[in-house]
Amino acid sequence: MNAAGFPVLSLITWLPLVGCGVILCVRGDEATVAANARWTALWTSLIVLALSLVLWADWNPNDPGFQFVETAPWLPDYGVGYKMGVDGISVLFVLLTTLLTPICILSSWEVIQRYVREYMITFLVLETMLVGMFCALDFVVFYVFFEGVLIPMFLIIGVWGGERRVYSAFKFFLYTFTGSVLMLLALLAMWFYAHTTDITVLLHTRFPARMQFWLFVALMASFAVKVPMWPVHTWLPDAHVEAPTAGSVMLAGVLLKMGAYGFLRFSMPMLPIASTELAPLMYTLSVVAVIYTAYVALAQEDMKKLIAYSSVAHMGIVTVGIFTFDVQGIQGALFQMLSHGVVSAALFLVVGVLYDRLHTHEIARFNGLVDRMPLYAFIFLLFTLAAIGLPGTSGFVGEFLVMIGAFHVNFWLALLTSMGMILGPMYMLYLYRRIIYGRLTKIDLRNILDLSPREVAVFAPLVVVTMWMGVYPTSFTRFWEATVSQMVTQHQQALLLTKPAVQLAEATHR
Amino acid sequence: MNWTIAVPEIVLSVLGMMILLFGVLRRRDSTQVCTMMTLGAFLLTGFLVVTRVGGVGYFGQFTVDPFAIFIKALVLVGAALALMLSLDYNREQGIARFEYPVLMLFAVVGMMGMASATNLMTLYLSLELQSLALYVMAAFARDELRSSEAGLKYFVLGALASGLLLYGISLVYGFSGTMDFRVLTQALASPAEASPGVIVGVVFVIVGLGFKVAAAPFHMWTPDVYEGSPTPVTAFFATAPKIAAMALFLRTMIQPFGHLVISWQLLIEIISIASMILGALAAIGQTSIKRLMAYSSIGHMGYALIGLAVGTQVGIRGVLVYLIVYIFMSAGIFACIIAMRRRGRALEKINDLSGLARTDPALALAIAVFMFSMAGIPPLSGFFGKLYVFLAAVQAGLWTLAIIGVLSSVVASYYYLRVVKVMYFDAPAPAFDRRPSALSFVGAVTGLFTLFFFLFPGPLVAAAGTAASVLFG
Numbered sequence: 001m002n003a004a005g006f007p008v009l010s011l012i013t014w015l016p017l018v019g020c021g022v023i024l025c026v027r028g029d030e031a032t033v034a035a036n037a038r039w040t041a042l043w044t045s046l047i048v049l050a051l052s053l054v055l056w057a058d059w060n061p062n063d064p065g066f067q068f069v070e071t072a073p074w075l076p077d078y079g080v081g082y083k084m085g086v087d088g089i090s091v092l093f094v095l096l097t098t099l100l101t102p103i104c105i106l107s108s109w110e111v112i113q114r115y116v117r118e119y120m121i122t123f124l125v126l127e128t129m130l131v132g133m134f135c136a137l138d139f140v141v142f143y144v145f146f147e148g149v150l151i152p153m154f155l156i157i158g159v160w161g162g163e164r165r166v167y168s169a170f171k172f173f174l175y176t177f178t179g180s181v182l183m184l185l186a187l188l189a190m191w192f193y194a195h196t197t198d199i200t201v202l203l204h205t206r207f208p209a210r211m212q213f214w215l216f217v218a219l220m221a222s223f224a225v226k227v228p229m230w231p232v233h234t235w236l237p238d239a240h241v242e243a244p245t246a247g248s249v250m251l252a253g254v255l256l257k258m259g260a261y262g263f264l265r266f267s268m269p270m271l272p273i274a275s276t277e278l279a280p281l282m283y284t285l286s287v288v289a290v291i292y293t294a295y296v297a298l299a300q301e302d303m304k305k306l307i308a309y310s311s312v313a314h315m316g317i318v319t320v321g322i323f324t325f326d327v328q329g330i331q332g333a334l335f336q337m338l339s340h341g342v343v344s345a346a347l348f349l350v351v352g353v354l355y356d357r358l359h360t361h362e363i364a365r366f367n368g369l370v371d372r373m374p375l376y377a378f379i380f381l382l383f384t385l386a387a388i389g390l391p392g393t394s395g396f397v398g399e400f401l402v403m404i405g406a407f408h409v410n411f412w413l414a415l416l417t418s419m420g421m422i423l424g425p426m427y428m429l430y431l432y433r434r435i436i437y438g439r440l441t442k443i444d445l446r447n448i449l450d451l452s453p454r455e456v457a458v459f460a461p462l463v464v465v466t467m468w469m470g471v472y473p474t475s476f477t478r479f480w481e482a483t484v485s486q487m488v489t490q491h492q493q494a495l496l497l498t499k500p501a502v503q504l505a506e507a508t509h510r
Numbered sequence: 511m512n513w514t515i516a517v518p519e520i521v522l523s524v525l526g527m528m529i530l531l532f533g534v535l536r537r538r539d540s541t542q543v544c545t546m547m548t549l550g551a552f553l554l555t556g557f558l559v560v561t562r563v564g565g566v567g568y569f570g571q572f573t574v575d576p577f578a579i580f581i582k583a584l585v586l587v588g589a590a591l592a593l594m595l596s597l598d599y600n601r602e603q604g605i606a607r608f609e610y611p612v613l614m615l616f617a618v619v620g621m622m623g624m625a626s627a628t629n630l631m632t633l634y635l636s637l638e639l640q641s642l643a644l645y646v647m648a649a650f651a652r653d654e655l656r657s658s659e660a661g662l663k664y665f666v667l668g669a670l671a672s673g674l675l676l677y678g679i680s681l682v683y684g685f686s687g688t689m690d691f692r693v694l695t696q697a698l699a700s701p702a703e704a705s706p707g708v709i710v711g712v713v714f715v716i717v718g719l720g721f722k723v724a725a726a727p728f729h730m731w732t733p734d735v736y737e738g739s740p741t742p743v744t745a746f747f748a749t750a751p752k753i754a755a756m757a758l759f760l761r762t763m764i765q766p767f768g769h770l771v772i773s774w775q776l777l778i779e780i781i782s783i784a785s786m787i788l789g790a791l792a793a794i795g796q797t798s799i800k801r802l803m804a805y806s807s808i809g810h811m812g813y814a815l816i817g818l819a820v821g822t823q824v825g826i827r828g829v830l831v832y833l834i835v836y837i838f839m840s841a842g843i844f845a846c847i848i849a850m851r852r853r854g855r856a857l858e859k860i861n862d863l864s865g866l867a868r869t870d871p872a873l874a875l876a877i878a879v880f881m882f883s884m885a886g887i888p889p890l891s892g893f894f895g896k897l898y899v900f901l902a903a904v905q906a907g908l909w910t911l912a913i914i915g916v917l918s919s920v921v922a923s924y925y926y927l928r929v930v931k932v933m934y935f936d937a938p939a940p941a942f943d944r945r946p947s948a949l950s951f952v953g954a955v956t957g958l959f960t961l962f963f964f965l966f967p968g969p970l971v972a973a974a975g976t977a978a979s980v981l982f983g
Contacts, residue, residue, distance in 0.1 A: 075967055077975070115867065140897075144888035144964065151882055154927070158935045159867075166935055170927065177887075177923055181916035184897075188904040188912070 019044030088483030226259030245352030289316030329405020336398030368440030660738025675718025681711030745844030785812025842956030865938025
């Protein structure tokens with residue numbers, strides 16, 4: 001709640017469902033219902049976006065704790081309550097979600113002609129789940145939203161997806177669900193140990209070292225699939241290729257951040273011993289992801305698959321940053337998450353523009369588009385450069401900060417992670433060259449049209465945000481500076497406090 | 511003697527006999543009227559059940575406590591929902607007879623007795639009263655081969671299970687000298703002194719009750735009976751009798767045999783694990799949605815039994831929450847299955863649902879809600895059922911049970927999703943017939959309950975907690 005006693009987080013979370021209710025109530029022939037659903041969904045998401053700007057305006061950058069906190073009784077036993085609040089780590093992801101949802105709705109305005117009403121409803125439900133997940137300050141509430149995301153996303157891939165949509169939807173669902181149920185066990189164990197699921201309390205609960213290890217493994221099963229980390233990333237290219245454009249945007253933009261957010265919210269601060277012990281494992285997996293998936297991306301024939309693999313590589317940089325336990329590293333990870341959320345979302349929209357016109361993602365079907373689509377070529381170039389981390393765009397700041405953090409850990413980690421920065425331009429520029437440059441020889445490209453005003457409206461906010469993040473990153477980093485430095489201090493304190501205890505335990509054990 | 515504590519059962523029985531007489535004496539077809547009167551009788555009994563204070567009567571054979579009241583209320587709700595489902599179906603299938611509601615009513619009398627039984631004899635008699643009525647109901651479409659077969663199968667295997675149960679009871683009686691739960695509790699207070707004869711008797715009792723709740727490996731009758739019986743009867747089987755049998759299971763295991771928990775815990779764990787795995791794996795290959803629901807119900811009983819295997823108050827509360835959630839999901843999904851009719855013919859293949867999202871969005875949405883809920887995806891009610899039993903398992907340190915449980919729920923989610931896939935991802939088939947309003951009503955009520963359970967879990971969980979606590983009092 002903010003100073004005026006106005007439950008802004010709950011409002012942002014639940015308002016999209018009100019929009020769903022309105023859409024469900026509309027009667028009439030199919031065209032009326034579809035038009036109505038589109039407009040209602042757009043207006044609902046815009047109102048939510050406007051409301052979420054309250055977070056931006058009323059933010060107190062000096063408070064490292066949770067702000068806008070709301071509580072209500074929910075499950076009566078063992079202190080499980082409905083508790084919402086945001087801190088520096090989560091607040092910008094709420095804004096990212098509320099920004100991307102109207103963009104998604106606008107981008108599917110004409111493309112989606114089948115089940116329009118259901119489409120709009122699933123996107124609004126997805127928004128509720130995602131915002132709720134980032135705001136939840138109770139582990140059970142968090143879990144409910146975290147898992148709830150599966151239902152709309154499964155439907156988005158399966159109903160509006162491409163040819164192999166059924167396979168991809170099931171793969172997506174079963175991978176994520178398997179991870180999540182193991183997290184449920186961790187949740188129950190923590191609940192039982194701490195007698196509460198209030199995240200603010202759990203953050204200060206000291207779990208025994210051995211228990212931390214198992215909890216970390218169980219949580220990692222869920223978060224690593226979501227990030228996705230190598231080797232459990234294989235669902236992502238399939239899901240991306242088959243998902244409709246807007247589905248990919250939400251998937252790359254926000255869903256991938258759920259895993260990294262989980263690591264930052266739960267694994268790292270609640271399980272400091274285990275996360276320090278297992279950090280080398282996380283580095284290894286991340287570095288493999290950065291280098292291996294970059295090479296895989298280079299070999300792709302399908303634009304969406306290429307960007308999907310590049311997402312895995314970029315998220316590898318994020319996980320390196322988180323597990324440096326360093327102020328710069330974590331800030332870099334957060335910045336990289338945010339930047340990737342905007343840039344990869346934009347890249348999927350860029351691919352979507354071509355898909356809308358020619359109904360294919362195959363790279364070989366395109367060349368020389370710059371002749372017919374100059375504006376498109378410009379926007380594509382901008383986001384390509386942002387994806388490879390050119391200074392002045394959002395991609396640079398995050399990667400740079402993560403590098404500093406990695407150097408604080410050791411030289412080799414920094415060197416291997418920086419391989420991502422060399423490989424990134426290779427596959428991205430290669431992609432760009434093949435599609436935009438060269439002579440326009442394909443007959444069906446002769447009459448291709450440049451961006452329509454609606455498409456420009458879709459891209460404009462993303463262009464602005466990307467440039468803003470690159471040129472003046474302070475307006476974003478100010479949100480989390482206090483929170484991150486407090487997190488790092490607490491992490492070090494926790495390690496200092498437990499070290500003697502561990503040694504003592506080992507000594508007595510001998 | 512405090513005979514008044516059984517007033518709801520007595521009232522219901524008397525009303526049942528009156529409805530029977532009315533049906534026999536009336537010349538014209540009286541199914542509709544009798545069904546309505548039975549619904550009224552359930553309503554009246556439900557009112558009597560919840561307003562009654564607790565007590566013990568009939569020389570300790572019959573107990574009314576919050577646990578019994580909780581179970582009876584659930585049984586009545588389940589039976590009322592199942593009865594509403596039969597209204598139009600039976601008429602259209604040409605099996606509308608006034609005996610149907612009456613049989614259901616007497617089965618419910620048996621179930622209410624089961625909830626209150628605190629003597630092995632009461633337990634057996636009420637279980638048989640229930641079972642005999644159910645055997646007849648399974649074969650209610652007597653001109654149909656499958657239905658008669660279902661009835662016969664159910665009867666033969668049910669009789670076998672009753673025999674085993676009775677044998678177990680006789681062993682327990684023989685070695686402890688009493689059938690009264692309270693006296694048994696004291697007699698068996700020190701597990702070390704319990705004679706092997708009692709343990710063998712307990713094992714037989716578990717086998718008999720395991721059959722009644724259709725837990726693996728005593729599940730063999732379930733798929734055939736579910737498939738063969740008329741669908742409203744299947745709906746009834748999947749709701750009220752499961753609740754009553756589970757209640758009986760809980761009370762018997764916790765009260766008289768509670769001190770022997772070390773002896774029977776492993777057995778219940780094995781039954782639970784077997785049911786969860788079988789429910790998850792065997793359902794994958796099914797093409798009939800009724801058989802699918804049969805295996806799914808086996809799996810659900812496996813999850814509920816986790817709570818019993820834990821054997822603590824938290825565990826029993828978990829089972830009761832699971833039962834509340836389960837009864838609404840089951841009644842709802844069967845309402846949807848009964849609505850599957852095309853040109854007057856009842857359908858039951860999963861593929862008949864194809865493209866339902868296009869032809870009947872409301873029905874497709876309802877089925878999707880039930881499927882996601884049964885798979886245990888939050889925020890739907892099925893998740894909360896699982897949450898509470900898994901919490902109990904984790905608290906008791908039964909990690910094997912918890913890990914197998916969550917993993918089998920992933921496997922099970924595959925076939926629930928398959929139904930969603932057929933409805934939403936596949937090309938539309940011809941539309942179903944217009945569904946009767948009773949089905950829409952049941953589907954809507956249970957669907958809304960399943961969808962919005964997360965808004966008000968508090969009171970129901972608290973009621974389950976109170977009910978569970980009296981077993982340990």
